[in-house]
Amino acid sequence: MKNILHQYMKNRYQHKEDESSKYKFPGPVITISRECGCHAINIANALVKNLTKITGEKWTVLSKEILVEAAEKLNLHPKKIEYVFESKEKSTWDEVFASMSNKYYKSDKQIKKTIAEVVQAMAKRGNCVIIGRGGVILTQDIERSLHLKLQAPLEWRATQLQKNHGGTLEEMKTYARTVDEKREILRNFFNKRPLELSHFDLVFNAMKLDDEIMVNTTIEILKAKKII
Numbered sequence: 001m002k003n004i005l006h007q008y009m010k011n012r013y014q015h016k017e018d019e020s021s022k023y024k025f026p027g028p029v030i031t032i033s034r035e036c037g038c039h040a041i042n043i044a045n046a047l048v049k050n051l052t053k054i055t056g057e058k059w060t061v062l063s064k065e066i067l068v069e070a071a072e073k074l075n076l077h078p079k080k081i082e083y084v085f086e087s088k089e090k091s092t093w094d095e096v097f098a099s100m101s102n103k104y105y106k107s108d109k110q111i112k113k114t115i116a117e118v119v120q121a122m123a124k125r126g127n128c129v130i131i132g133r134g135g136v137i138l139t140q141d142i143e144r145s146l147h148l149k150l151q152a153p154l155e156w157r158a159t160q161l162q163k164n165h166g167g168t169l170e171e172m173k174t175y176a177r178t179v180d181e182k183r184e185i186l187r188n189f190f191n192k193r194p195l196e197l198s199h200f201d202l203v204f205n206a207m208k209l210d211d212e213i214m215v216n217t218t219i220e221i222l223k224a225k226k227i228i
Helices: 002-022 041-055 064-074 092-101 108-125 154-165 169-191 211-224
Strands: 029-034 060-062 128-131 145-151 202-205
Touching: 029 041, 029 108, 041 060, 041 128, 041 211, 060 064, 064 108, 108 128, 108 169, 145 211, 154 169, 202 211
Parallel strands: 029 128, 029 145, 060 128, 145 202
Antiparallel strands: none
């Protein structure tokens, strides 16, 4: 009995020790912020493919996965929290009526808090590339992190959007501005103030640089900073 109790206490202590040291060296993580019309997914996929080969460990692209995991934690369907990424908010009366009529009701603040927790947990686990979702702000305290921003002139971005969405150039310019504003609102919610360029390690002009150059440059910086 004494030995069983001793082993039990030892296992509990070991478990706590493992948990406390689990994220002793969080990351590595890469975040990609982008202006609308600068496509990040191809760059993220290329980074993951190359980094998996270089490090011998599996890397993952995270974007919609963040939405899904946050929804699961809140016991909601992902579509019920999508509006947060559109920078929409419930009115005060909507909040009151929803809280009275729906046992699964979650406030805007609670949803955003959960999203932040999910992003930070995923980033701490490491070996991931996070596209958007406020990642640049939520992972600033992770030493083994690298933050990219993709930008380009508005007209070029609108032209890229036309290829996928059609519409006129002016319509795509308006669309790009609207999406950029929504993304900024979400980032500012987590940061409590407008984002600055100093939050980023690398800012790429997507109009002038092809994906391969941006991927290779990022990998070289990761090596130089000893992140990988």
